[in-house]
Amino acid sequence: MIEKEKLRKYAKLLMFDMKEEEYETLQEEFNIILKQMDLIAKIPNIEKVKPMTFPFINEDAKLREDIVGDYLTTGEVLANTKQQVDDQVKIPKVVE
């Protein structure tokens, strides 16, 4: 059983918080998934299989030439920010 404190630590690392009852639901969900993952670990010789991270090798994929393509203007990049100063996103002071 995973402790609630540990879950709180992960939430903090991910920069959000949850309500107490939400941690309880999460704890239950974790227990189910971890139990199922335990079963996976028991599949014979699983450690010898090469992990698959993409569906198949795409032979058409190659690096493009290093030439300038379309890009966003500064105005476009800042269009959805709430505060700007001198063409930059404004946030509270980092260095006191």
Place this chain on the structure above:
Amino acid sequence: MYRGLNITQLRDKIDNEGISPEEIFESTNKLAHQLQDEYNSFVTIIDKFKMKTTNKTLLSGICYGLKDNISTSNILTTSSSNILKDYIPVYDATVYKKLKNAGAVLVGKTVLDELAMGGTGTTAHTGIVRNPWDKNRMIGGSSAGSASAVALGIVPFAIGSDTGDSIRKPASFGGVVGFKPTYGRISRYGLFAFASSLDHIGTLTRNVHDAAAVVDIIKGLDPNDMTTLKDDNKNYVSSLENDIKGKKLFYIKEICDKKLYQDSNDEVMLKILDEFHKMLDKLRNQGFIIEEVSIDKQLLEALYPTYMSISCAEATSNNANLTGIQFGPRNDGSSYQEIMMKDRTLGFSELIKRRFILGSFILQKENQEKLFLNACRIRRLIVDKINELFKDYDGMILPASGSIAPKFDDSSEKLSEKYLILENHLVIGNFGGFPSITLPFTMIENMPVGINLTGRVKEDDLVLNMANYIEKVTGLSDIYSKVGDSNEV
């Protein structure tokens, strides 16, 4: 007036009856507004007619819906999440650009389960999406609004995205055709990433022909998405009538054998399996060869946890850019950390947070081997097994779900042992990037049920071709819910 018409019928109105695309748009827009309060298909309904007329294509003047996790320049794109509730993109997704250039007319951005995570259509920041066949039931998700807009007959097609079953499951619950082509067939540039190695863009339509017609327009290599495939230069519509005699399909015993469920009192599930086997017999009579195969149950039971591990791990990383600072609602705070903490706490719903925490846990150094890498290993074992079967068979055929659309008060049994395989096998299509299509094959308790066909990678044309024949046998092409019609029967 144009409700429920498919692409071919609308094309005929425009080309031969002199009806203008603008008139069809006005009528569609009115219908979208009329059904919005009750069914909630859209986040944004477009009120101004806009159509490019430079190219004449099969989709010129045809109205459609676009899932709201696909970037549209100058049009609100929220991914149905509070954290993006006011986000207006400054660039177009490739799929949107292609549809625009083909002359298709955007009618609205459709509701999804928040950030495309979830399969119920109940977690959008603008409220739940209701099933057009019975408003007390879910439509499923995450492409809930796209499925609903098509099932209501508002638009002939809508674009969705599919990471686990997000096009193909709502298609089953909504009685429409949901097609997810081969991974890389359609560019994902401009699709808000959920789990990049599993994400696909696809279509929701009311018949197989229209799925082929839309994919013909939106497929192809894209320099902005290096996972895209070189265009196969095939026209899928023209392959639809190819002869299917002798095509070989398999179904999986561990999913479809009624004896496995003999202790069950779930009459709907048993009826679905009965109807499925009856349908297989009808397809055999049409010339398909259909056989039963057996797959290690342990592998099949691993489908859901494998999907959860991979998708949550990728999602945690992909959504780290949602801070509220570059875009999204920004709250007050004395430091950027405090701002981010508030933005993310208020911006994400509970389900999203739970998935992120699971993903983060899986990616911790001490857990990677057992949780993340083992899941990636299972993924390979499953895909290898299916590819091995595809050496002898042209496709895999299965019921898309063991249930009709659940009621809103049904408790989720997705994790229960009984449903673990039956309700989660569609992820096989995402694990291997296989082209996969769901189409309605029967009605139970007046609700549609879908059958799913999955084929070899890059053989999208064959999958559509075989699905077209299946559709002829089911006789359920072009169905939609007439709810709200003055002539409703």
